[in-house]
Amino acid sequence: MNELAFTTPPTETERTNSVGADHADVTDATTFADVYAIHRDAVFMYLRTRTLDEDEALDLTATTFERALDAIERYRPSGGGMKAWLLRIARNAAIDHNRKVRRLVRGPTPETAHSKAASAEDVAIAVDERRQIRRLVAELNAPERDAIALRYAAGMTAREIGEVIGRSEEATQKMLSRALARLKEAYTNER
Amino acid sequence: MNGDAHFDRLVSDSLSEPMSHETARELDGRIAELVARHAGAQPRGRHLAMPHGKTRTVLLLVAALFIVVGCVVVRDAYGTVEDASQVDTEMADARAVTPIPPGATWPPMHMQATIDDPDQPGATVSVVYGYPQGHLTVEYVAACMWDGYWLDGYDRSASAQMSVALAGLEQSRTWIAFSGQHRFGVEKAHGEVVDAAERGDPAPVRKFMKEFGCSTYVPPAGSSPSAGS
Numbered sequence: 001m002n003e004l005a006f007t008t009p010p011t012e013t014e015r016t017n018s019v020g021a022d023h024a025d026v027t028d029a030t031t032f033a034d035v036y037a038i039h040r041d042a043v044f045m046y047l048r049t050r051t052l053d054e055d056e057a058l059d060l061t062a063t064t065f066e067r068a069l070d071a072i073e074r075y076r077p078s079g080g081g082m083k084a085w086l087l088r089i090a091r092n093a094a095i096d097h098n099r100k101v102r103r104l105v106r107g108p109t110p111e112t113a114h115s116k117a118a119s120a121e122d123v124a125i126a127v128d129e130r131r132q133i134r135r136l137v138a139e140l141n142a143p144e145r146d147a148i149a150l151r152y153a154a155g156m157t158a159r160e161i162g163e164v165i166g167r168s169e170e171a172t173q174k175m176l177s178r179a180l181a182r183l184k185e186a187y188t189n190e191r
Numbered sequence: 192m193n194g195d196a197h198f199d200r201l202v203s204d205s206l207s208e209p210m211s212h213e214t215a216r217e218l219d220g221r222i223a224e225l226v227a228r229h230a231g232a233q234p235r236g237r238h239l240a241m242p243h244g245k246t247r248t249v250l251l252l253v254a255a256l257f258i259v260v261g262c263v264v265v266r267d268a269y270g271t272v273e274d275a276s277q278v279d280t281e282m283a284d285a286r287a288v289t290p291i292p293p294g295a296t297w298p299p300m301h302m303q304a305t306i307d308d309p310d311q312p313g314a315t316v317s318v319v320y321g322y323p324q325g326h327l328t329v330e331y332v333a334a335c336m337w338d339g340y341w342l343d344g345y346d347r348s349a350s351a352q353m354s355v356a357l358a359g360l361e362q363s364r365t366w367i368a369f370s371g372q373h374r375f376g377v378e379k380a381h382g383e384v385v386d387a388a389e390r391g392d393p394a395p396v397r398k399f400m401k402e403f404g405c406s407t408y409v410p411p412a413g414s415s416p417s418a419g420s
Binding site for chain 2: 032033034036037040041044045048049054058061062065066069129130131132133134137148149152153155180183184187
């Protein structure tokens with residue numbers, strides 16, 4: 001029926017160029033579906049690196065997009081664009097989640113608990129390099145872990161990561177190099 | 192490949208491993224429900240998307256369908272008698288609780304109080320409706336929108352849009368028109384449409400839209416034809 005007042009769907013090129021970067025016109029839910037389709041994996045992979053748990057990452061990804069949908073009217077393009085905006089929401093969701101879990105669990109932080117659980121599992125399947133890398137990333141300090149997760153799980157540039165964590169591109173690049181060196185050292189020591 | 196490049200690749204592969212199909216399906220479903228719920232809660236009617244004359248034609252087609260369905264197919268399905276203004280009020284109530292696709296807007300909806308008298312050229316006759324005529328009209332318009340929205344997503348291979356549309360279509364099974372509670376005889380036909388969409392088959396959806404008064408659906412500029420083409 002003609003009364004379907006859909007926003008004119010963007011071409012694939014337009015989607016990649018606009019919604020994925022600095023497109024401001026994301027206030028209707030049709031376009032939000034595009035935003036979700038484009039950024040789903042990056043948000044999920046980042047959160048999976050933060051949580052080390054696929055189910056928790058799923059819950060937090062849903063929370064991230066729910067918050068984004070509620071706030072999308074207020075979205076304004078900035079240096080990092082839509083992706084940085086979403087990852088900031090994801091990062092805050094992960095921080096909120098960890099705070100809640102800490103309050104409930106008391107004692108070791110959930111991250112430590114996860115790391116130990118993952119560590120025991122990884123010893124049993126020592127050949128699984130990917131699990132080992134994820135565990136080692138989780139054992140980095142929080143800023144370095146975030147930088148690595150945003151770089152390798154969410155596929156962001158140093159400039160975009162800087163937008164998310166509130167640092168300059170240069171400082172972010174240095175932090176990434178340090179974190180990667182530390183990660184490699186830990187990995188080598190375990191091999 | 193040197194050691195740094197190899198390690199860089201290892202880290203990248205480890206952290207960007209694709210999510211499982213199960214997780215993706217679960218996540219897509221949750222977001223689809225979220226978007227559908229959000230769309231249903233938003234104020235509508237921001238702008239008109241079609242010329243008034245065409246809208247009237249569409250609505251009359253829908254209204255005509257219900258007159259036929261109500262009087263011939265299941266004559267005992269309607270309850271309280273309503274005049275046109277009462278149906279208008281009922282339609283306003285129904286629009287407030289019936290979700291439509293993201294970005295879609297309701298057309299103007301008014302029931303005709305009179306129609307041309309087929310027996311006396313130049314004269315008119317009053318039209319009598321019955322509850323829940325207003326809900327049915329609104330729900331049919333909404334169902335057409337969801338059908339068209341799903342088809343548009345199908346034609347553009349827009350999986351996220353199709354997921355949102357499926358959530359809307361699934362929800363339509365519970366509406367008055369399609370739940371079977373008033374036995375209008377159309378719930379089976381529309382149920383088959385929803386089933387077809389769920390298994391990714393566009394043909395029954397196009398057929399339904401064409402046969403049940405949605406055939407004037409015109410996809411937005413830039414997308415491929417969906418129905419009535």
